[in-house]
Amino acid sequence: xxxxxxxxxxxxxxxxxxxxxxxxxxxxxxxxxxxxxxxxxxxxxxxxxxxxxxxxxxxxxxxxxxxxxxxxxxxxxxxxxxxxxxxxxxxxxxxxxxxxxxxxxxxxxxxxxxxxxxxxxxxxxxxxxxxxxxxxxxxxxxxxxxxxxxxxxxxxxxxxxxxxxxxxxxxxxxxxxxxxxxxxxxxxxxxxxxxxxxxxxxxxxxxxxxxxxxxxxxxxxxxxxxxxxxxxxxxxxxxxxxxxxxxxxxxxxxxxxxxxxxxxxxxxxxxxxxxxxxxxxxxxxxxxxxxxxxxxxxxxxxxxxxxxxxxxxxxxxxxxxxxxxxxxxxxxxxxxxxxxxxxxxxxxxxxxxxxxxxxxxxxxxxxxxxxxxxxxxxxxxxxxxxxxxxxxxxxxxxxxxxxxxxxxxxxxxxxxxxxxxxxxxxxxxxxxxxxxxxxxxxxxxxxxxxxxxxxxxxxxxxxxxxxxxxxxxxxxxxxxxxxxxxxxxxxxxxxxxxxxxxxxxxxxxxxxxxxxxxxxxxxxxxxxxxxxxxxxxxxxxxxxxxxxxxxxxxxxxxxxxxxxxxxxxxxxxxxxxxxxxxxxxxxxxxxxxxxxxxxxxxxxxxxxxxxxxxxxxxxxxxxxxxxxxxxxxxxxxxxxxxxxxxxxxxxxxxxxxxxxxxxxxxxxxxxxxxxxxxxxxxxxxxxxxxxxxxxxxxxxxxxxxxxxxxxxxxxxxxxxxxxxxxxxxxxxxxxxxxxxxxxxxxxxxxxxxxxxxxxxxxxxxxxxxxxxxxxxxxxxxxxxxxxxxxxxxxxxxxxxxxxxxx
Numbered sequence: 001x002x003x004x005x006x007x008x009x010x011x012x013x014x015x016x017x018x019x020x021x022x023x024x025x026x027x028x029x030x031x032x033x034x035x036x037x038x039x040x041x042x043x044x045x046x047x048x049x050x051x052x053x054x055x056x057x058x059x060x061x062x063x064x065x066x067x068x069x070x071x072x073x074x075x076x077x078x079x080x081x082x083x084x085x086x087x088x089x090x091x092x093x094x095x096x097x098x099x100x101x102x103x104x105x106x107x108x109x110x111x112x113x114x115x116x117x118x119x120x121x122x123x124x125x126x127x128x129x130x131x132x133x134x135x136x137x138x139x140x141x142x143x144x145x146x147x148x149x150x151x152x153x154x155x156x157x158x159x160x161x162x163x164x165x166x167x168x169x170x171x172x173x174x175x176x177x178x179x180x181x182x183x184x185x186x187x188x189x190x191x192x193x194x195x196x197x198x199x200x201x202x203x204x205x206x207x208x209x210x211x212x213x214x215x216x217x218x219x220x221x222x223x224x225x226x227x228x229x230x231x232x233x234x235x236x237x238x239x240x241x242x243x244x245x246x247x248x249x250x251x252x253x254x255x256x257x258x259x260x261x262x263x264x265x266x267x268x269x270x271x272x273x274x275x276x277x278x279x280x281x282x283x284x285x286x287x288x289x290x291x292x293x294x295x296x297x298x299x300x301x302x303x304x305x306x307x308x309x310x311x312x313x314x315x316x317x318x319x320x321x322x323x324x325x326x327x328x329x330x331x332x333x334x335x336x337x338x339x340x341x342x343x344x345x346x347x348x349x350x351x352x353x354x355x356x357x358x359x360x361x362x363x364x365x366x367x368x369x370x371x372x373x374x375x376x377x378x379x380x381x382x383x384x385x386x387x388x389x390x391x392x393x394x395x396x397x398x399x400x401x402x403x404x405x406x407x408x409x410x411x412x413x414x415x416x417x418x419x420x421x422x423x424x425x426x427x428x429x430x431x432x433x434x435x436x437x438x439x440x441x442x443x444x445x446x447x448x449x450x451x452x453x454x455x456x457x458x459x460x461x462x463x464x465x466x467x468x469x470x471x472x473x474x475x476x477x478x479x480x481x482x483x484x485x486x487x488x489x490x491x492x493x494x495x496x497x498x499x500x501x502x503x504x505x506x507x508x509x510x511x512x513x514x515x516x517x518x519x520x521x522x523x524x525x526x527x528x529x530x531x532x533x534x535x536x537x538x539x540x541x542x543x544x545x546x547x548x549x550x551x552x553x554x555x556x557x558x559x560x561x562x563x564x565x566x567x568x569x570x571x572x573x574x575x576x577x578x579x580x581x582x583x584x585x586x587x588x589x590x591x592x593x594x595x596x597x598x599x600x601x602x603x604x605x606x607x608x609x610x611x612x613x614x615x616x617x618x619x620x621x622x623x624x625x626x627x628x629x630x631x632x633x634x635x636x637x638x639x640x641x642x643x644x645x646x647x648x649x650x651x652x653x654x655x656x657x658x659x660x661x662x663x664x665x666x667x668x669x670x671x672x673x674x675x676x677x678x679x680x681x682x683x684x685x686x687x688x689x690x691x692x693x694x695x696x697x698x699x700x701x702x703x704x705x706x707x708x709x710x711x712x713x714x715x716x717x718x719x720x721x722x723x724x725x726x727x728x729x730x731x732x733x734x735x736x737x738x739x740x741x742x743x744x745x746x747x748x749x750x751x752x753x754x755x756x757x758x759x760x761x762x763x764x765x766x767x768x769x770x771x772x773x774x775x776x777x778x779x780x781x782x783x784x785x786x787x788x789x790x791x792x793x794x795x796x797x798x799x800x801x802x803x804x805x806x
Contacts, residue, residue: 001177005099005125008156012079012424013096013123015069016635016663019076020433021148022060022117028144029057036144043137045109056110056141060117063666064392069121070478071393072400075485076664077635079123081411081423086492086526087499089413091423094406096123097202098179103165103193104138105184106131112138115182115206115401116158117145122405125157127174132164151431165192172196180204180405204404209241209355209397210326213384214248214338214369216361220260225360228385230267232358233314235388237274238329241397242356242380242388245327248338250361254320258305261318261335265307268314274331287328288312295319324350343372351377355397358387418497419623419688421489422635429691430634435661439647440673445614446471448668456667461514462794463613473614476666483616483664484521486633487609490620491522493631493690494606496553496582498528504546506556506564507584508535513794514613515585519555535560535796543568546575553580555608558588559730559798563786565600576601582608585797587628587697589718591728610697612675615662619695622688628697629682631690636664639695640672641681655680655698676701703800707735708742708776710767714800717746717761724760727752732789735803738778742805744768745780747789754781 028036037053044052058064069076073094081091100119104112112130116138119126130138139160146155163170171193175181180202183193190205197203213232219225232244247264249256280288295317298304305318314331322338324347338346347354357373359366359381370381379398382389411423420426440448449472457474475483492498503523509516516534523530531549533542535556542564545551554561561581565572572578581588581602588596588605596602610619610630618637619630632639640659641650650656658677662670678701682694703714714733721727729749736743748757758781762769771777790799 001099001127004156004159005177008125008153009096009098011153011156012428013120013153013157014431015077015079015121015123016432017149017151017153018117018120019062019065020663021145021154022065023062024148025141025145026057026060026062029053029060040137040140040144043135043140045135045137048109052109056113059110059114065117065121066478066666067392068402072395072402073122073406076482078406080635081409082489083421083492086421086488086528089415089417089420091411091413093409094122094403095409096125097405097407098124099177100124100126100405101175101178101181102126102128103171103181103183103185103189104128104130104134105189106133108184109134109137111184113141113145115184116142116160118401119182119405120154120157122402124180124405125159127159127178128161129165129171129174130160130162132162134162136162150434165189168192168196175201182206182405202404204401206397208353210245210324210350210353211242211356211358211378211387212246212248212324212354213244213358213360213387214250214343214373215260215384216250216340216359216365216369218362219360219365219384220249220256222360225384226263226267228360228383229358230264230271231385232387233268233331233333234271234274237331238327238333240388242382243329244333244356244358244387245329246324246334246336248322248336248343250340251337252339254337257318257320257335257337261305261307261316264333264335265314265316268316268331269309271314274313280330284328284330288315288330288332291328291332292317322346324353340369340372343369344376347373347376347378354378355380356387357381358384360384419493419495421492425690425692427691429693432634432638432663435638435640435659435672437671439642439659440671442471442614442676445670445673448670449474452668460512461613462512471614474668475616479616479665480521483636484518485525486636487518487611487617487620488522488525490609490617490631490633491526491582493620493622493688494582494608494625495580495604495623496526496528498523498526501553501580502529502531502549502551503553503555504531504533504542504549504551506533506535506542506554506560508557508560508795511794515557515795519584519608539564539567540571543571546578547571550577552577553582554578555582555584557796558583558586558592559786559789559791560796562588562592562730565596566786569599573600578602580604580606582606584608584611585795589722589728590627591722591726595728615660615670615673615675618660618675622686622690624686624688625694628679629694630697631686631692631694634692637662639693641679641695642674644678644701650680653680653683657701658695658697700800705733705735705801705803707744708771708774710771712744712765712768716765720760720764721748721752721757724764725753725757727757730786730789730798732798733801734790735801735805737805741776741778743778743780745782747782747784749786750783752781752783754783757781 028034078094081093084092102115116126116128142158175196181197182204183190184206186208190207295304295306303320308315318335322336325334354377357378359369373381452474456476458477459475459480461473463471505519507515507519593605607621609617611617617633619632638661641656642659643650643656658679660673678698679695682696699715705712718731732747734745772779790802
């Protein structure tokens with residue numbers, strides 16, 4: 001066992017691997033016609049039907065497990081060593097305890113596999129023991145789960161046994177190497193296992209609990225409250241720990257107790273009948289009989305009053321003594337007096353056993369009584385009528401299971417790690433499931449929006465529309481938070497310093513466009529100093545704000561920042577405080593970077609992120625990246641590079657379409673999305689030490705235009721203008737119909753020499769020269785003010801190609 005555990009723990013388990021397998025199994029279990037469900041149905045315990053498999057399927061769904069991870073461990077990748085405070089090079093994570101031994105009960109078929117899944121979510125190796133009398137449902141269910149993980153990581157972390165707890169030597173051998181032992185059952189079961197738990201091993205007890213209802217004076221006279229209480233008593237025949245066994249009334253008058261017990265008896269008599277008493281074993285029958293007989297004997301002392309169904313299917317026992325008394329269950333309930341001022345003294349001695357308090361009363365009553373019940377030892381308070389209900393992510397018996405199966409660990413590093421956002425990136429690449437299925441284009445993704453559940457559409461963004469009609473993108477706030485934290489980590493890798501940089505957020509905002517909002521959120525998560533100015537037409541006011549507030553770092557679109565710097569060059573040069581630019585949405589050319597450095601003294605010009613409105617952040621630059629080279633956000637997405645003309649991978653190093661699959665979205669799966677950009681994989685490991693794959697952006701499919709029978713690329717025009725003419729400004733291509741042939745106009749800023757630029761383009765671009773010489777195309781070069789360039793209204797982004805042809 002130790003060697004098995006060490007081999008498995010040597011490879012960290014990504015939670016996405018577990019989530020993907022669980023979600024696939026959930027889909028199978030919720031489909032009555034699925035062959036997996038049919039196979040497992042043959043192993044159901046006697047008396048169980050498909051409802052149990054449906055309940056297991058609901059628990060294993062990605063949505064619920066993702067909420068559980070967020071609520072209990074703070075995120076969907078809790079095992080990654082990230083910086084909780086971006087200003088410090090300190091890394092924290094939730095690490096597995098190692099080996100968790102799960103001792104499952106024999107009377108709850110769903111508990112065994114679900115306990116083990118919790119151990120997997122925390123990254124542990126797990127050994128599970130089911131009762132010797134159980135069927136092999138847990139074994140086969142977990143085998144199906146392991147089979148859905150192609151990597152084999154789950155199979156290496158799951159061991160399932162079946163034997164009786166009477167085999168104490170086997171139990172000892174199972175617990176001996178464990179780092180944590182989770183045991184389900186009553187005191188006797190817990191004591192039997194605890195004897196085998198080695199020193200230093202964490203014992204996680206999921207024992208039997210007692211729950212009660214507490215009714216304020218006005219509430220116990222309310223018929224609706226009475227009916228709700230009867231429903232709680234009857235549901236599951238009090239077999240759940242959250243079922244009420246005692247009903248307390250806020251009174252010290254015995255008459256109130258006896259009167260209410262009579263009304264409760266009538267309510268139980270009116271309830272739908274439960275299972276036949278013939279199903280109870282001898283011990284259960286004996287406990288019911290003994291409890292009732294003793295209570296009837298005490299009637300002669302004036303202490304009790306008993307109401308029983310003629311067929312023995314329910315019983316209400318009124319008792320004038322307030323001490324908490326366990327019920328024999330099966331619709332058997334005590335009614336007792338307990339003034340609220342004595343609640344703490346009466347119930348606190350039983351605090352180890354208390355679980356749910358169902359409270360009824362006015363709003364003021366509920367607020368006060370909830371505090372008293374929690375102080376007495378209860379771990380949850382609910383309305384009467386909802387005691388057996390739960391909500392997603394609810395703690396169990398006052399604790400989060402995933403935290404009990406985890407350790408909080410930390411690594412302190414020095415300033416060499418200032419640009420390292422996650423230590424794991426220096427160790428290995430993130431492994432995510434291989435994408436499958438058809439390719440999706442933007443139109444297909446927009447169609448998918450129509451099927452998104454309203455509960456998963458909490459945040460609406462529109463794209464800037466620079467590549468066509470603005471598209472709508474839907475997010476949950478959890479997904480948005482995940483993406484903003486990922487982008488924040490990427491910004492650290494790019495050299496942003498949240499401790500010292502003073503940042504002006506100059507992205508565009510408004511019209512449901514998310515650029516400005518997103519980078520506001522990113523800086524908020526980094527704790528960076530921010531001036532949320534936003535891009536605007538009054539360049540003078542913006543420049544004055546930069547100087548007044550001593551901004552040294554600018555966030556924004558290249559075209560806007562270029563205009564701002566040149567329009568207010570005298571003021572900003574005399575200020576001399578701008579040191580860094582982080583840009584998004586477009587690119588600065590190499591010549592523009594040179595001008596920014598030499599004319600404005602800007603030391604760092606780097607991509608702030610590469611992403612899209614619908615997919616979120618896709619890539620980020622590190623301090624070793626240049627031009628269009630980015631690291632993939634490999635903990636969020638997988639990347640394929642497919643041939644431009646066929647749906648197959650390009651040859652190594654080849655240029656192709658970038659296709660992304662996102663794995664961190666709730667309610668909306670974007671698999672194999674053809675985003676519209678061209679790029680190539682960058683081979684080898686980055687000098688920064690990061691294992692995340694690298695790719696180089698090489699323009700958009702839309703930047704390739706078919707003109708006069710030739711395919712021409714906007715990027716080629718920029719390269720020739722920059723390299724042969726030293727041009728550093730913006731360049732836009734306009735396509736139109738001339739009188740006899742098509743017309744291509746290259747629009748540049750007034751700093752350019754149009755004649756020299758036309759000559760350079762014809763000399764350096766053979767296809768363009770051929771089209772002109774063959775009299776298929778007229779070529780013009782015009783100069784214009786930057787305000788005359790066509791831009792996207794929402795973002796201010798330069799439109800690289802404007803096609804005005806009919």
